[in-house]
Amino acid sequence: MKKQVFKIIAKVNKVLLPSFTKKRLDISKASKSQLAIIGWRAYITKNSLN
Numbered sequence: 001m002k003k004q005v006f007k008i009i010a011k012v013n014k015v016l017l018p019s020f021t022k023k024r025l026d027i028s029k030a031s032k033s034q035l036a037i038i039g040w041r042a043y044i045t046k047n048s049l050n
Protein backbone atom coordinates (compact mmCIF):
# COMPACT_ATOMS: atom_id res chain seq x y z
CA MET A 1 0.00 0.00 0.00
CA LYS A 2 2.70 2.51 1.01
CA LYS A 3 4.83 1.63 -2.01
CA GLN A 4 1.89 2.20 -4.38
CA VAL A 5 1.31 5.66 -2.93
CA PHE A 6 4.95 6.61 -3.48
CA LYS A 7 4.80 5.32 -7.07
CA ILE A 8 1.78 7.53 -7.75
CA ILE A 9 3.51 10.54 -6.19
CA ALA A 10 6.62 9.81 -8.29
CA LYS A 11 4.55 9.90 -11.48
CA VAL A 12 2.96 13.19 -10.45
CA ASN A 13 6.39 14.64 -9.63
CA LYS A 14 7.69 13.64 -13.05
CA VAL A 15 4.92 15.61 -14.73
CA LEU A 16 4.78 18.66 -12.47
CA LEU A 17 8.28 19.30 -11.12
CA PRO A 18 11.19 20.44 -13.28
CA SER A 19 14.08 18.11 -14.09
CA PHE A 20 17.31 19.84 -13.18
CA THR A 21 19.50 17.15 -14.72
CA LYS A 22 18.11 17.95 -18.15
CA LYS A 23 18.88 21.62 -17.54
CA ARG A 24 22.47 20.78 -16.46
CA LEU A 25 22.05 22.54 -13.09
CA ASP A 26 25.22 22.79 -11.02
CA ILE A 27 24.33 21.61 -7.50
CA SER A 28 26.81 23.98 -5.87
CA LYS A 29 25.03 26.95 -7.48
CA ALA A 30 21.46 25.75 -6.84
CA SER A 31 19.11 27.88 -4.79
CA LYS A 32 17.43 26.64 -1.60
CA SER A 33 14.16 25.95 -3.41
CA GLN A 34 15.94 23.96 -6.13
CA LEU A 35 17.75 21.91 -3.48
CA ALA A 36 14.43 21.27 -1.74
CA ILE A 37 12.90 19.98 -4.99
CA ILE A 38 15.92 17.75 -5.63
CA GLY A 39 15.69 16.36 -2.11
CA TRP A 40 11.95 15.77 -2.38
CA ARG A 41 12.31 13.93 -5.69
CA ALA A 42 15.13 11.79 -4.31
CA TYR A 43 13.09 10.90 -1.21
CA ILE A 44 10.04 9.89 -3.25
CA THR A 45 12.12 7.92 -5.78
CA LYS A 46 13.95 6.04 -3.01
CA ASN A 47 10.71 5.06 -1.29
CA SER A 48 8.96 4.07 -4.49
CA LEU A 49 11.78 1.65 -5.35
CA ASN A 50 12.00 -0.05 -1.94
